[in-house]
Amino acid sequence: MEMIAGAKVGREDINLCFEKLMMVAAGNSGEGVKMEGVVITEWKDIPMELLLRIVSLVDDRTAIVASGVCSGWRDAICLGLTQLCLSWCRKNMNNLVLSLAPKFTKLQTLILRQEKEQLEDNAVETIANFCHDLQDLDLSKSFKLSDRSLYALAHGCPNLTKLNISGCASFSDEALEYLTNFCRKLKILNLCGCVKAANDRALQAIGRNCNMLQSLNLGWCENVGDLGVMSLAYGCPDLVSLDLCGCVRITDDSVIALANECLHLGSLGLYYCRNITDRAMYSLAHSRVKNKPSMWQSRKGRYDEEGLRSLNISQCTALTPSAVQTLCDTFPALHTCSGRHSLVMSGCLNLTSVHCACAVQAHRTLNSIPHTAH
Amino acid sequence: MSEVDMAVIKPEMMKSYIWLRTADGSIQQVEQEVAMFCPMICHEVIQKGMGSSKNYAISLPQRVNPAMLSLILDYCRFHQVPGCSNKERKSFDERFIRMDTKRLCELTSAADSLQLKPLVDLTSRALARIIEGKNPEEIREIFHLPDDLTEEEKLEPLKNTTDDPRIRLLNRLYAKKRKELKEREKLKNAEVKEEHVDDRSVDDLLSFINGGNEDSKGIKTSKSKKKNRRRKDQQKSMSANETTKNHNKEPNGLNSACSSAEVGQKIQPIIGSTSTLQDVEDDIIANKNEFDDADIDDEIDPALKERIDREVEDFARRLNSDWPERMQEILSLGQERKPVHFFT
Numbered sequence: 001m002e003m004i005a006g007a008k009v010g011r012e013d014i015n016l017c018f019e020k021l022m023m024v025a026a027g028n029s030g031e032g033v034k035m036e037g038v039v040i041t042e043w044k045d046i047p048m049e050l051l052l053r054i055v056s057l058v059d060d061r062t063a064i065v066a067s068g069v070c071s072g073w074r075d076a077i078c079l080g081l082t083q084l085c086l087s088w089c090r091k092n093m094n095n096l097v098l099s100l101a102p103k104f105t106k107l108q109t110l111i112l113r114q115e116k117e118q119l120e121d122n123a124v125e126t127i128a129n130f131c132h133d134l135q136d137l138d139l140s141k142s143f144k145l146s147d148r149s150l151y152a153l154a155h156g157c158p159n160l161t162k163l164n165i166s167g168c169a170s171f172s173d174e175a176l177e178y179l180t181n182f183c184r185k186l187k188i189l190n191l192c193g194c195v196k197a198a199n200d201r202a203l204q205a206i207g208r209n210c211n212m213l214q215s216l217n218l219g220w221c222e223n224v225g226d227l228g229v230m231s232l233a234y235g236c237p238d239l240v241s242l243d244l245c246g247c248v249r250i251t252d253d254s255v256i257a258l259a260n261e262c263l264h265l266g267s268l269g270l271y272y273c274r275n276i277t278d279r280a281m282y283s284l285a286h287s288r289v290k291n292k293p294s295m296w297q298s299r300k301g302r303y304d305e306e307g308l309r310s311l312n313i314s315q316c317t318a319l320t321p322s323a324v325q326t327l328c329d330t331f332p333a334l335h336t337c338s339g340r341h342s343l344v345m346s347g348c349l350n351l352t353s354v355h356c357a358c359a360v361q362a363h364r365t366l367n368s369i370p371h372t373a374h
Numbered sequence: 375m376s377e378v379d380m381a382v383i384k385p386e387m388m389k390s391y392i393w394l395r396t397a398d399g400s401i402q403q404v405e406q407e408v409a410m411f412c413p414m415i416c417h418e419v420i421q422k423g424m425g426s427s428k429n430y431a432i433s434l435p436q437r438v439n440p441a442m443l444s445l446i447l448d449y450c451r452f453h454q455v456p457g458c459s460n461k462e463r464k465s466f467d468e469r470f471i472r473m474d475t476k477r478l479c480e481l482t483s484a485a486d487s488l489q490l491k492p493l494v495d496l497t498s499r500a501l502a503r504i505i506e507g508k509n510p511e512e513i514r515e516i517f518h519l520p521d522d523l524t525e526e527e528k529l530e531p532l533k534n535t536t537d538d539p540r541i542r543l544l545n546r547l548y549a550k551k552r553k554e555l556k557e558r559e560k561l562k563n564a565e566v567k568e569e570h571v572d573d574r575s576v577d578d579l580l581s582f583i584n585g586g587n588e589d590s591k592g593i594k595t596s597k598s599k600k601k602n603r604r605r606k607d608q609q610k611s612m613s614a615n616e617t618t619k620n621h622n623k624e625p626n627g628l629n630s631a632c633s634s635a636e637v638g639q640k641i642q643p644i645i646g647s648t649s650t651l652q653d654v655e656d657d658i659i660a661n662k663n664e665f666d667d668a669d670i671d672d673e674i675d676p677a678l679k680e681r682i683d684r685e686v687e688d689f690a691r692r693l694n695s696d697w698p699e700r701m702q703e704i705l706s707l708g709q710e711r712k713p714v715h716f717f718t
Contacts, residue, residue, distance in 0.1 A: 049486075050486055050494075050498070053494075053498050054482075054498045054502050054505070055502075057498060057499055057502035058502045058505055058506050059506065062505055062506050065508070065509060065510055065513070066505060066510075066513065068510050068523060069510045069513045069519055069523075070520050070522055070523060071520075071522045072519070073519070074523065
């Protein structure tokens with residue numbers, strides 16, 4: 001649960017609010033709106049920026065309560081609140097969203113991950129109708145949502161850069177495709193478990209429309225195939241992290257496309273991708289070597305110093321030690337040592353001999369015969 | 375003589391001072407290193423060359439009145455000393471912000487206008503702590519805010535924010551408490567006294583009470599425990615604890631309630647103290663009508679709930695009807711079987 005440390009605030013229209021509040025204060029106390037020599041006696045004379053700063057320090061529930069204290073606070077918080085998390089709701093999240101979304105129109109981050117599914121389409125539609133600045137939306141485990149929600153989001157939240165709909169198994173590929181036509185700024189997309197939505201058709205749409213994509217989670221989306229991943233690779237050159245765990249249909253062709261097109265790839269998950277063979281490993285290594293700039297070329301541009309730093313090939317039983325060792329040697333950031341274990345090979349019993357450079361070094365140091373000084 | 379005077383230059387005369395003027399017109403001088411701790415004053419001195427004399431006193435923002443200024447200068451005076459450890463600074467801060475809410479607000483505002491970020495952070499956090507967990511009515515009261523929202527606007531989010539598990543748990547427990555109270559009242563008024571054969575051994579009873587009490591110590595710091603376990607523990611121990619706590623001041627079971635004379639008197643406070651529990655409940659949530667038991671208890675395993683309910687009622691009945699006689703019995707039993715074990 002992403003519990004942000006309180007609701008965050010922005011600075012838009014703060015002055016407006018402040019003015020209004022000062023007028024309210026002056027009106028109430030019966031004095032003229034004279035700024036000179038006004039002694040602060042009331043909380044409401046404090047600038048809204050301060051109030052918002054204080055609200056940003058309290059938990060989300062208190063922030064919501066604070067918005068119902070008086071009109072001045074309500075206005076300030078409604079104009080200033082940019083982050084909200086409602087994951088602590090057990091029963092009434094849907095009603096809460098229905099009543100809050102029209103008020104908190106400046107929200108940029110909204111976390112609605114549920115322990116117990118409560119969220120319904122009408123709530124998401126309300127969000128889409130009012131929160132047009134939304135950039136980060138977490139709807140994970142919203143089992144009750146249907147395609148209606150995706151269509152609503154497409155129309156209402158075009159600025160989305162981060163979307164998490166993992167676990168929403170009822171979304172269809174058509175609706176997801178529709179969304180990508182409008183939400184082209186997506187950088188982080190989590191489709192883990194979206195079996196119906198994440199297939200080759202949707203991936204082709206993503207490759208066409210979401211060219212800024214950096215992170216994609218397709219875990220357990222068993223309908224994903226080579227066609228989709230290849231479209232993705234060609235369309236999203238900035239891809240840094242891709243999780244294909246459980247995508248059992250993909251073959252070496254997917255990995256080869258990724259190796260050739262996504263030169264910033266840092267993290268790749270191929271857990272249970274049984275069709276992967278040494279070809280894929282060699283292609284990754286080869287691409288690295290091929291794209292390494294010579295001494296005279298500028299290091300800027302597409303070459304990533306670190307390269308692949310995390311790779312999960314658990315249960316990829318077709319791989320052999322020589323190929324994987326080559327890979328490990330090519331990418332210095334891949335580690336098998338216990339401290340920084342990033343090359344995960346569980347279930348690959350024939351790969352136990354593969355070691356990263358530091359593991360070998362440690363081994364050597366242990367075994368070295370001490371020379372006498374003289 | 376005068377040469378000697380001139381030779382003896384007092385240290386105070388070597389210090390340089392900054393002149394400050396507050397919005398009400400009063401002017402004062404402050405040691406330079408203290409005043410320069412405030413970014414706004416620092417800016418005025420360095421960029422505009424102000425503050426060197428009375429005529430060129432730095433005009434402070436109107437949010438800074440003399441009282442607040444002296445507080446802020448106290449803060450600066452302590453913190454600008456380079457030598458203090460973090461621990462010392464922290465304890466100074468904690469003592470420093472102990473003031474009434476109104477002054478805290480003024481101080482926050484004043485510190486903000488002087489751009490003194492550390493103090494703004496400190497006071498903001500203190501104010502945040504004050505607001506946390508309160509309902510709108512309380513917040514309005516504390517900060518003297520107008521009550522200018524419509525009923526509809528006020529009520530709605532409150533109704534839905536009862537999703538907070540802590541609040542719901544508390545309400546569950548209070549509902550249970552109310553039930554217990556009603557029951558006890560009923561039993562008190564009953565004509566027929568129920569005879570109970572206590573076939574549980576003294577040890578069982580003791581361990582039940584003490585086991586409940588041990589958990590009760592955990593209640594105070596229970597926020598870190600896992601929710602489920604905590605819920606069950608709290609359910610069980612809170613109910614056991616409440617009945618025992620009410621007749622003992624210390625959470626140590628029968629040990630302190632040994633004299634039967636005391637015990638009889640302690641029955642009275644039980645009824646008195648539980649009425650304040652209801653007030654507390656009202657304070658927490660304005661709309662307590664929202665909580666009927668029906669939708670509250672949907673998450674506890676029904677078998678466990680039944681067991682807990684049974685234990686609570688059992689104990690309540692036992693406690694209420696024949697407590698003095700029961701106590702005597704238990705104590706005399708204990709005296710026979712074991713040496714003076716639970717007398718303090």
